[in-house]
Amino acid sequence: MNPSKHPLRLRAPAVLAAVAALWSAGALAQATDVKIGFAAPLTGGQAHYGADFRSGVQMAIDDENATNPTIGGKPVHFVIDAYDDQADPRTGTTVAQKLVDDGVSAVIGHFNSGTSIPAAPIYAKAGIPEIATATAPTYTRQGLPTTFRLVTSDAQQGSVLGEYVVRDLKLKRFAVIDDRTAYGQGVAEEFAKAVKAAGGTVVAQEFTNDKAVDFRSILTHIKAADADAIFYGGADTQAAPMLKQMKTLAIKATLIGPDMMHSDELIKIAGPAADGALASSGGSPLEQMPGGKSYVERYTKRFNKPVELYSPYAYDGTRAVIAAMKKANSTDPHIYLASLKATNMKGVTTNELAYDQYGDLKYGGVTVYKVVNGKWQPLTTVGTK
Structure with missing residues (x-):
């Protein structure tokens, strides 16, 4: 046989490979973008929360x-459609409508209860699932079929801590402060109820706002009440100056708060005063x-920064949404919503990620931490799986 007379026969494998490569490239180029919405504070005092959340x-x-x-049967490519809601309820509703108008298939967020709650009806009207870190019980009790929670609610967290x-x-006398947000007020109320049910006494109840930095007037009033501990329902960026002012006023009470250990902000700002919180x-x-362990390694390599804590939950929530789309064979939220409600999967955060009839986690669990020698140390964990 003369090879020169049969060039195609001898080159067929190369030709087929080239055709396959071209087909693959064409298929990839034709992949449909599927937008996953995201909303959280990306500026302001809670920006560190939002950045970690978005990274997950x-x-x-x-x-x-x-x-x-x-x-x-068609290739898809997921993209994040992110907005800064500034932890502000009014901005949150504006962002929610923008995400709906953008045609997102799901929303991971909002971060705060104060933004998640008013945004929820906007997503529900459009049939779009909202998977939020909001912890206020009200968020999933609005009678909406599209609300889901990434973390444990205040009802469980406040009651466990109290x-x-x-x-x-063996603490007995408590002062309770909240920042008047849906989150802060809700968790403070649950904590106070649990303290009373366990035999403790609430000797003072005060409130501030989520922008305040001077708490000396409130703390002076609380000092006279002789509390063993002060509970603060709010963000760590406010708990830190509060703790420093407690020390300045010679208040020896223990500072207690939900979610203060999700970053090192309290320790960074309060310094040695943070010990015992x-x-x-x-x-x-x-x-x-x-x-x-695996998540930390991959996250650190990907973003060159440490995990704060919210990102693993955001990661699991996003994977749950995508898994529901695959199961329903559709990115249309009206079609895959039922599959999302029936989620039962192993995630980074839990061996069994599943939702109850309200969209709350079935096995959320709560961990209590204490600052010891400048580091958060876990004391006990209950309710996980």
């Missing part, structure tokens, strides 16, 4: 896109999460 969503999207996913500090730490957090400590 982005990593989940990146992981999924690396598999060249197909839904409904019972623990009375029963196990107590906090609760939804879920397990990062190092005890089923997929925690």
Whole structure:
């Protein structure tokens, strides 16, 4: 045989490979963008929360896109559509409408209860699932079919913390302060109820706002009440100056607050004064999460910064949404919503990620932490799986 007379026969493998490559490239180019909405504070005092939260969503999207996913027999490419809601309820509703208008298939967010609650009806009207870190019980009790929660609610967190500090730490007299946000007020109320039920006494109740930095007037009043501990329902960026002012006023009470350990802001700002402070957090400590070790390694490599804590929950929530789309074989929220409600999967944060009839986590769990020698140390964890 003369090879020169049969060039195509001898080159067929190369030709077929080239054709396959071109087809693959064409298929990839035709992949449909599926928008995953995101909303959280990306500026202001809570920006560190929002940045960590967004990174978890982005990593989940990146992981999924690396598999060249197909839904409904067609290639899809997930993209994040992110907005800064400034932790402001009015801005939150504006952002919610923008995300609906953008045609997102789901929303991971909002971060705060104060933004998540008023945004929820906007998403519900459009049939778009909202998977939020909002912890106020009201968020999932509005009678809307589209609300889901990424972390444990205040009802459980406040009650666990209130019972623990009375029963196990033997504290008896409590002052309660909240920042008047839906989140802060809600968790403070749950804490106060649990303290009373466990046999403790609330000797003072005060409130401030989520922009305040001077708490000396409130603290002076509380000092006269001789409390063993002060509970603050609000953000760590305010709890830190509050703690420093407690020390200046020679108030020896223990500062207690939910979610203060989600970053090191309290320790950074308060310094040595932070030692002894107590906090609760939804879920397990990062190092005890089923997929925690691997997640930390990949996250650190991807973003060159440490995990604060919210990102693993955002990661799991995003993967749950995408898994529901795949199961329903559709990115249309009206179609895949039922699959999302039936979610039962292993995640980074838990061995069984599942939602109850309200959209709350079935196995959220709560961990109580204490600052010891400048570091948050877990004391106890209950309710995880």
